[in-house]
Amino acid sequence: MSSKDLTSAQTSPDEIAAVIQERGLRGSIRTLTRLGLQRVRQGELGPLPVILGLIVIALYFGSQTSWVFLNARNMSNLVLQIAAIGAVAIGIVLVLLLGEIDLSVGSIAGLTSAILGVLIVYHDWPWWLAIIVMLAVGAGIGAFQGAWFAYFGVPAFVVTLAGYLAWQGVQLRVLGSNGTVNVFEPHIDKIAGSYLPTYWGWALGVGVAAVYAAANLLKQIRRRRAGLSSQPLVVLLVWTTIITAISLGAVGYLNDYAGVPTAGVIMLGLVFFFAWLTTRTKFGRYIYAVGGNVEAARRAGINVRAIRIWVFTLSGLMAAVGGLIFTSRLTAASTQTGTGTFLLEAIAAAVIGGTSLFGGRGSVWSALLGALVIGSVSNGLDLMSQPPEIKYMVEGAILLVAVTVDAIARRGREAAGR
Amino acid sequence: MKALTDVDFDVYPSEVVALCGDNGAGKSTLVKCVAGTHPPDAGKIFFEGREVKISSPHDATRLGIETVYQDLALCDNLDVVQNMYLGREAVRRFVPFAVEPLSEREMEKQSLDVLKSLRVTTLMSVRAKVAQLSGGQRQSVAISKAVMWNSKIVLLDEPTAALGVAQTEQVLALIARLREQGLGVVVISHNLAEVLDIADRIVVLRLGRRAATFERGEATPDDVVAAITGSRMLKASGDS
Numbered sequence: 001m002s003s004k005d006l007t008s009a010q011t012s013p014d015e016i017a018a019v020i021q022e023r024g025l026r027g028s029i030r031t032l033t034r035l036g037l038q039r040v041r042q043g044e045l046g047p048l049p050v051i052l053g054l055i056v057i058a059l060y061f062g063s064q065t066s067w068v069f070l071n072a073r074n075m076s077n078l079v080l081q082i083a084a085i086g087a088v089a090i091g092i093v094l095v096l097l098l099g100e101i102d103l104s105v106g107s108i109a110g111l112t113s114a115i116l117g118v119l120i121v122y123h124d125w126p127w128w129l130a131i132i133v134m135l136a137v138g139a140g141i142g143a144f145q146g147a148w149f150a151y152f153g154v155p156a157f158v159v160t161l162a163g164y165l166a167w168q169g170v171q172l173r174v175l176g177s178n179g180t181v182n183v184f185e186p187h188i189d190k191i192a193g194s195y196l197p198t199y200w201g202w203a204l205g206v207g208v209a210a211v212y213a214a215a216n217l218l219k220q221i222r223r224r225r226a227g228l229s230s231q232p233l234v235v236l237l238v239w240t241t242i243i244t245a246i247s248l249g250a251v252g253y254l255n256d257y258a259g260v261p262t263a264g265v266i267m268l269g270l271v272f273f274f275a276w277l278t279t280r281t282k283f284g285r286y287i288y289a290v291g292g293n294v295e296a297a298r299r300a301g302i303n304v305r306a307i308r309i310w311v312f313t314l315s316g317l318m319a320a321v322g323g324l325i326f327t328s329r330l331t332a333a334s335t336q337t338g339t340g341t342f343l344l345e346a347i348a349a350a351v352i353g354g355t356s357l358f359g360g361r362g363s364v365w366s367a368l369l370g371a372l373v374i375g376s377v378s379n380g381l382d383l384m385s386q387p388p389e390i391k392y393m394v395e396g397a398i399l400l401v402a403v404t405v406d407a408i409a410r411r412g413r414e415a416a417g418r
Numbered sequence: 419m420k421a422l423t424d425v426d427f428d429v430y431p432s433e434v435v436a437l438c439g440d441n442g443a444g445k446s447t448l449v450k451c452v453a454g455t456h457p458p459d460a461g462k463i464f465f466e467g468r469e470v471k472i473s474s475p476h477d478a479t480r481l482g483i484e485t486v487y488q489d490l491a492l493c494d495n496l497d498v499v500q501n502m503y504l505g506r507e508a509v510r511r512f513v514p515f516a517v518e519p520l521s522e523r524e525m526e527k528q529s530l531d532v533l534k535s536l537r538v539t540t541l542m543s544v545r546a547k548v549a550q551l552s553g554g555q556r557q558s559v560a561i562s563k564a565v566m567w568n569s570k571i572v573l574l575d576e577p578t579a580a581l582g583v584a585q586t587e588q589v590l591a592l593i594a595r596l597r598e599q600g601l602g603v604v605v606i607s608h609n610l611a612e613v614l615d616i617a618d619r620i621v622v623l624r625l626g627r628r629a630a631t632f633e634r635g636e637a638t639p640d641d642v643v644a645a646i647t648g649s650r651m652l653k654a655s656g657d658s
Contacts, residue, residue, distance in 0.1 A: 222523060223523060226523045226527055227527070228523060228526055228527060228530075280519055280520055281518055281519050281520060282507050282509055282518040282520060283518075285496075285500065285504075285507060285520065288493070288495060288496060288500075289493050289496060289500075289504055291495070292493035292494055292495035292496060293491070293492070293493040293494065293495075295489070295491060296490075296491040296492055296493050296504065297493070297504070297505075299475070299491045300491075300504040300505030300506075301476075301505040301506075302504075302505055359495075360493070360494075360495035361495050413549055
């Protein structure tokens with residue numbers, strides 16, 4: 001891996017290290033820019049477009065609302081607005097990685113929300129038991145749909161489209177003639193209605209930065225000890241500084257208003273967990289393998305059917321988690337929960353965040369980034385007092401742009417390969 | 419319908435055997451029999467002197483027989499290490515649960531060692547995605563993947579069919595190194611020049627039968643073509 005090989009495409013940490021060591025600062029910036037551009041042309045975009053998009057969106061809405069959009073109270077609101085969609089979008093990311101789609105998540109969120117409300121309000125169940133049941137129902141529905149797809153070979157698109165209708169029907173049946181159930185249960189309300197105390201917020205911010213730094217430092221030390229290529233300390237230092245700044249900056253900002261919203265912490269925790277599951281475990285590796293090349297996965301001895309069923313189970317589970325956060329935020333389970341734009345916003349979040357519709361490419365982080373985009377647009381248009389029809393049109397346009405970027409990137413990859 | 423009759427052939431350690439024949443001669447079917455994807459109805463397979471039964475790909479793998487098919491079976495979206503270990507990942511079992519954290523360092527180190535021992539040196543990084551590799555590099559990765567599990571015999575189905583001249587050279591050199599390392603290699607190929615260049619023995623199939631066997635240096639291209647097309651009956655000396 002000497003520097004003369006750098007004419008080809010990939011920019012891995014090894015190459016960055018080699019470039020920095022061999023070309024000095026000015027030269028290395030030039031080379032890395034060239035490699036970066038090459039990579040973009042080859043369709044390996046990663047989270048770059050969405051991060052640029054977020055900056056543009058923030059500046060636009062900021063300037064249009066005399067910076068009300070960016071103030072602490074509104075950012076805190078934004079976090080609460082995207083928590084439910086973000087959780088559901090995590091499940092969608094997993095399904096998209098398989099190269100499939102799940103259209104039933106909105107209805108599952110609605111149904112499980114109804115179950116939660118009815119169990120607590122009409123049947124006086126303890127809050128924790130009701131939560132366990134709602135999550136189990138979500139996972140169960142996902143497993144059922146996944147098995148139907150995996151065993152009968154019915155396209156997942158159709159199975160979950162059927163689910164989209166059917167579970168909405170069940171939702172209406174569960175809610176009965178009254179329609180809306182008001183859930184005034186203190187524990188449930190706290191999920192989206194409470195904030196971390198200031199000092200816990202700071203502890204969280206410091207903790208995230210410290211864990212990031214420690215984990216990566218340890219990784220580099222171990223790689224060096226194992227005789228593998230490792231990043232130079234400078235790169236690690238730069239990244240740690242960026243992460244620390246983002247993490248402490250966000251906490252400081254949110255503490256300026258009411259503190260870090262609990263729902264935001266839950267969503268972030270879920271993102272961390274699923275990011276670990278998909279990139280650091282055998283199970284996660286198999287999701288990518290099945291999404292990348294089913295035949296290769298099968299020949300490698302991977303139980304494709306089991307992976308598919310598990311992924312749809314997790315998607316159903318995350319839909320129920322989204323339903324829980326949503327119920328808490330509205331303090332109600334209604335016939336409208338999970339309907340309307342809920343499903344499309346979750347799918348849009350995953351795709352806008354950079355997860356490919358064609359399978360095998362993307363990351364759980366795109367759920368968070370994409371939910372931020374969707375949430376910001378919706379929040380910003382509200383602040384500008386635009387009517388819902390404008391919102392629909394803008395969200396539709398953003399989804400189209402995101403999918404188009406994905407499709408063009410894919411063509412770039414195909415042209416670059418071989 | 420019978421696809422194959424009387425098709426005995428041998429392969430020994432440190433030897434490259436080429437299977438030749440026109441389309442439909444039964445080369446692929448024969449390889450599938452040995453690889454376990456298409457178990458034969460009759461006939462015997464001997465492995466290291468004892469008779470074995472290969473009724474599934476798993477049986478073949480367990481004996482140390484690996485197959486690299488034409489379409490490679492690599493995942494484009496995964497990197498080289500991930501592909502080489504696909505389905506056999508090294509894991510750390512500290513979680514008493516089905517979720518097994520991967521041991522990336524170990525896998526990367528082993529992959530590097532294998533690639534180095536086979537002198538597959540044109541890769542920039544073992545962390546490059548397979549989608550970014552050239553055809554020859556992909557074929558090299560697919561072959562390296564097949565031999566890294568203590569395999570004894572490797573079956574290669576048209577390994578150079580889709581490659582350019584330089585990349586074909588790369589793959590042929592790799593095949594020669596497999597032989598140096600003591601593996602038995604079976605290559606299916608259409609390309610006569612290539613076959614004559616690398617094979618220690620050439621087995622020609624025609625219409626599901628073995629038409630001829632040539633030892634290295636015994637045959638001219640014309641002889642092999644004649645055997646493939648059946649244009650002229652040939653006294654095949656390796657046929658004893």
